[in-house]
Amino acid sequence: xxxxxxxxxxxxxxxxxxxxxxxxxxxxxxxxxxxxxxxxxxxxxxxxxxxxxxxxxxxxxxxxxxxxxxxxxxxxxxxxxxxxxxxxxxxxxxxxxxxxxxxxxxxxxxxxxxxxxxxxxxxxxxxxxxxxxxxxxxxxxxxxxxxxxxxxxxxxxxxxxxxxxxxxxxxxxxxxxxxxxxxxxxxxxxxxxxxxxxxxxxxxxxxxxxxxxxxxxxxxxxxxxxxxxxxxxxxxxxxxxxxxxxxxxxxxxxxxxxxxxxxxxxxxxxxxxxxxxxxxxxxxxxxxxxxxxxxxxxxxxxxxxxxxxxxxxxxxxxxxxxxxxxxxxxxxxxxxxxxxxxxxxxxxxxxxxxxxxxxxxxxxxxxxxxxxxxxxxxxxxxxxxxxxxxxxxxxxxxxxxxxxxxxxxxxxxxxxxxxxxxxxxxxxxxxxxxxxxxxxxxxxxxxxxxxxxxxxxxxxxxxxxxxxxxxxxxxxxxxxxxxxxxxxxxxxxxxxxxxxxxxxxxxxxxxxxxxxxxxxxxxxxxxxxxxxxxxxxxxxxxxxxxxxxxxxxxxxxxxxxxxxxxxxxxxxxxxxx
Ligand code: PEP
Ligand code: MG
Numbered sequence: 001x002x003x004x005x006x007x008x009x010x011x012x013x014x015x016x017x018x019x020x021x022x023x024x025x026x027x028x029x030x031x032x033x034x035x036x037x038x039x040x041x042x043x044x045x046x047x048x049x050x051x052x053x054x055x056x057x058x059x060x061x062x063x064x065x066x067x068x069x070x071x072x073x074x075x076x077x078x079x080x081x082x083x084x085x086x087x088x089x090x091x092x093x094x095x096x097x098x099x100x101x102x103x104x105x106x107x108x109x110x111x112x113x114x115x116x117x118x119x120x121x122x123x124x125x126x127x128x129x130x131x132x133x134x135x136x137x138x139x140x141x142x143x144x145x146x147x148x149x150x151x152x153x154x155x156x157x158x159x160x161x162x163x164x165x166x167x168x169x170x171x172x173x174x175x176x177x178x179x180x181x182x183x184x185x186x187x188x189x190x191x192x193x194x195x196x197x198x199x200x201x202x203x204x205x206x207x208x209x210x211x212x213x214x215x216x217x218x219x220x221x222x223x224x225x226x227x228x229x230x231x232x233x234x235x236x237x238x239x240x241x242x243x244x245x246x247x248x249x250x251x252x253x254x255x256x257x258x259x260x261x262x263x264x265x266x267x268x269x270x271x272x273x274x275x276x277x278x279x280x281x282x283x284x285x286x287x288x289x290x291x292x293x294x295x296x297x298x299x300x301x302x303x304x305x306x307x308x309x310x311x312x313x314x315x316x317x318x319x320x321x322x323x324x325x326x327x328x329x330x331x332x333x334x335x336x337x338x339x340x341x342x343x344x345x346x347x348x349x350x351x352x353x354x355x356x357x358x359x360x361x362x363x364x365x366x367x368x369x370x371x372x373x374x375x376x377x378x379x380x381x382x383x384x385x386x387x388x389x390x391x392x393x394x395x396x397x398x399x400x401x402x403x404x405x406x407x408x409x410x411x412x413x414x415x416x417x418x419x420x421x422x423x424x425x426x427x428x429x430x431x432x433x434x435x436x437x438x439x440x441x442x443x444x445x446x447x448x449x450x451x452x453x454x455x456x457x458x459x460x461x462x463x464x465x466x467x468x469x470x471x472x473x474x475x476x477x478x479x480x481x482x483x484x485x486x487x488x489x490x491x492x493x494x495x496x497x498x499x500x501x502x503x504x505x506x507x508x509x510x511x512x513x514x515x516x517x518x519x520x521x522x523x524x525x526x527x528x529x530x531x532x533x534x535x536x537x538x539x540x541x542x543x544x545x546x547x548x549x550x551x552x553x554x555x556x557x558x559x560x561x562x563x564x565x566x567x568x569x570x571x572x573x574x575x576x577x
Contacts, residue, residue: 001230001231001232001233001234001237002213002230002231002232003228003229003230003231004207004208004210004213004214004228004229004231005204005207005226005227005228005229006182006204006205006206006207006208006210006227006228006229007204007205007206007227007475008202008203008204008223008224008225008226008227008228009186009193009196009197009203009204009205009224009227010193010196010197010200010201010202010203010224011202011224011225011532012180012200012201012202012224012225012248013202013221013222013223013224013225013241013244013245013248014159014179014180014202014220014221014222014224014245015179015219015220015221015222015233015238015241015242015245016157016158016159016179016180016219016220016222017157017158017159017217017218017219017220018158018159018161018214018215018216018217018218018219018220018231019155019158019159019160019161019216019217020161020162020211020214020215020216021160021161021162021163021165021169028103028104028107028140029104030100030104031100031101031103031104032098032099032100032101033095033099033100033101034099035099038095038096038099041095041101041102042092042095042096042102044102044143045091045092045095045102045105045106045139045143046092047142048102048139048140048142048143049082049088049139049142051142052082052135052138052139052141052142053079053082053083055138055142056075056078056079056082056138057079059075060072060075060076060079077131078131078134078135078138081131081132081135082135082138082139086109086113087109087113087132087135087136090109090112091105091106091108091109092105094108094109102143103140103143103144106136106139106140106143107136110132110133110136113129113132114129114132114133117129117132133164154176155173155176155177155178156176156177156178157177157178157179158178158179159178159179159180159181159182159220159222160173160178160180160181160182161181161182161183161210161211161214161220162181162182162183162184162210162211163183163184163185163210163211164183164184164185164186165181165183170196170199170201173201178201179201179202179222180201180202180203180204180220180222180224181196181201181203181204181222182203182204182205182207182210182214182220182222182229183203183204183205183206183207183210184205184206184207184208184209184210184211185205185206186205186206193205197278197530197532200532202222202223202224203222203224204222204223204224204227204228204229206227207229210229213231214229214231218231218232219231219232219233219238221233221237221238221241223241227475251536255535255536255538255539256535258535258538258539258542259288259289259290259535260290261538261542263292263537263538263541263542264541264542265520265541265542265544265545265546266542266543266544266545267545267546267547267548269525269546269547271520271525271526271527271541272292272293272504272525272526272527273291273292273527273529273534273537273538273541274291274292274293274294274295274296274332274504274506274526274527274528274529275289275291275293275294275295275528275529275530275531275534276294276295276296276297276298276506276511276528276529276530276531277294277296277297277298277322277531278297278298278301279301280318280321280322280325282531283321283322283325283326284325285531285532286326286531287325287326287327289531289534289535291329291531291534292329293329293330293331293332294322294326294329294330294331294332294528295332295454295504295506295526295527295528295529296332296334296393296454296506296528297322297331297332297333297334298334298337299315299318299333299334299335299336299337299377300336300337300338302314302315302318303336303338309373310376311376312376312377312379312380312383313380314380315376315377315380315381316379316380316383316384318380319331319333319380319381319383319384319390320383320384320387322384323384323387323388323389323390324387324388326388328388328389329389330389330390330391331388331389331390331391332390332391332392332393332431332454332528333381333384333390333391333392333393334393334394334395334433335364335367335374335377335378335381335392335393335394335395335406336363336366336367336373336374336377336395337362337363337395337396338362338363338366358462358463358468362396363394363395363396364394364395364396364397364402364406365396365402367406368402368405368406368409371409374409375409375412375413378392378409378410378413379413379416379417381428382410382413382414382417382424382425382428383417383422383423383424385424385425385428386422386423386424386425389425390425390428391428391429391430391431391451391452392410392428392429392430392431393430393431393432393433393452393454394406394430394431394432394433395433395435395456396433396435396436396459397432397433397434397436397439397446398436398438398439399438399442400442400445400446400449403432403446403449403450404449406430407430410428410430414426429451429452430450430451431450431451431452431453431454431501432446432450432453432454433453433454433455433456433459433506434446434453434454434455434456434460434492435455435456435457435458435459435460435463435507436459436460436463437460437463437464437484437488440455440460440488440489440491440492441488441491443491443492443494443495443496444495444498444499446495447495447496447498447499447501448499450501451501452496452501452502452503452504453492453495453496453501453502453503453504454503454504454505454506454528455489455492455493455503455504455505455506455507455510456506456507457480457485457489457505457507457508457509457510458507458508459507460485460488460489460507461478461479461480461482461485461507461509462478464482464484464485464488465477465478465479465482465484465485480509480512480515481515481518481566481569481570483560483561483565486522486557486560486569487557487560489505489519489522489524490522490523490557493522493523493524494523497523502526503524503525503526504524504526504527504528505519505524505526505527505528506528506529508529510524510527510528510529511527511528511529511530511533511534511537512533513536513537513540514570516537516540516541517540517544517549517572518549518553518569518572520541520544520546520549520550521546521549521550521552521553521554521572522553522557523550549572552572553572556568556569556572
């Protein structure tokens with residue numbers, strides 16, 4: 001039995017047989033063909049392209065029935081590329097003129113295109129080379145004559161192990177009943193991770209050399225919670241996981257009974273349970289699970305997996321769809337948070353020209369620097385605010401100047417809409433995400449100028465402890481219970497109370513059953529989490545006493561450095577506390 005750790009990006013457990021998807025371009029060795037082989041080689045290449053088109057169209061048709069417009073757009077982009085001369089005709093020219101084998105000819109053209117993308121000034125466009133890779137892989141798969149049936153069909157119950165997966169593959173997998181997947185590349189924000197979460201498929205990414213260490217048909221366990229892949233588990237481990245899967249199943253079923261009941265503690269405190277949403281289908285889940293609102297709508301997902309930038313109308317349509325679909329519950333739209341972990345799919349993560357993108361020009365910094373990118377989004381949010389309650393939330397604020405500049409831009413957007421005769425909510429609340437330690441330490445100042453605050457613990461912990469949130473080498477240091485992190489969180493909650501503005505938490509910590517009682521004891525009343533975590537959180541709230549927890553937590557907060565405090569906090573934070 002061996003186990004490999006990666007990053008668990010989609011929770012849940014699965015047991016099944018490994019199915020390796022091998023598309024390693026390093027296999028491609030330069031190979032010349034004889035002149036008389038040229039016509040057949042061109043033919044082989046053309047057939048591979050046709051095969052790739054056929055497969056993508058099949059995926060496209062399938063998803064059309066499932067109204068996945070965002071994902072359909074990925075596939076459309078890839079289909080367009082398959083019709084593009086740059087990708088299709090250039091390799092044919094290399095086969096004819098240089099006598100290159102088809103795979104090599106394709107690889108040469110892929111490298112040439114990627115070089116062009118790399119030279120682009122615009123960091124967003126630079127990331128589009130992932131699309132080139134996805135399309136190249138699709139053609140290569142056909143060139144390798146991998147049997148389509150063997151590849152993405154008959155995968156019922158299998159665990160896919162791949163270097164990376166295309167969005168098209170991931171969607172197909174849902175239809176094929178794939179049990180889980182494991183990839184070598186990618187962080188929590190890679191295409192595949194995003195889709196896995198929204199599709200409810202357990203997934204672990206960043207498992208280095210998975211395709212070398214795991215063999216086809218080996219028995220695997222995927223633990224999407226802990227980011228663990230166990231190969232050929234022994235009987236005991238296998239049985240433990242079977243039990244976990246069973247427990248998970250009955251737990252999910254019993255949680256459904258909580259729909260329709262309030263998120264209220266034993267002593268009558270009503271907690272606001274909010275959803276973090278990304279993709280359009282999160283709307284239905286959020287509505288069905290009766291969230292009190294959306295605490296975080298990650299709009300940067302509108303920018304991903306495509307070759308152009310969304311215009312104002314597209315932003316507007318997306319926001320309108322969310323507002324209309326949520327029947328009047330408030331929606332907190334976070335303005336664009338591109339950069340660092342949200343730039344790209346993990347396969348090109350090391351290509352960033354910036355030394356440390358997490359500390360660079362990202363989120364609100366990027367938006368303020370590039371108002372032409374930002375203005376269409378602001379106008380669209382404001383336009384959508386005429387159709388339902390919307391709040392604007394600014395990511396990564398670090399000083400008040402940013403808040404003032406943002407407000408200035410919002411005012412300009414309002415003025416331009418007024419000039420155009422378009423309606424909007426003139427009192428739209430503007431809040432900020434507290435995810436930088438400097439902002440937490442200055443929470444009072446932000447609370448004076450903003451309508452609400454939301455604590456982004458994913459980044460707050462990363463910056464407080466100085467660990468990259470997507471680097472599994474330092475993941476062991478990622479500790480929500482670190483005294484410094486808790487002090488910062490407490491400061492933000494207190495600032496909200498002092499200035500009488502709402503404070504929520506939308507980092508993963510808020511939806512983690514281990515920390516919910518502690519956070520409630522610290523005075524937090526608004527919890528925002530991925531929709532799948534809402535019912536479990538509600539179950540916890542309905543079984544705890546807020547007043548009692550506050551009385552237990554207050555003294556602990558004054559002794560955070562005492563040696564036994566972490567242990568006491570852990571006990572307190574147990575789901576059955
Ligand atoms: C966070 O940083 O906690 C957060 C919610 O934002 P994101 O994970 O999108 O950076
Ligand atoms: Mg963040």
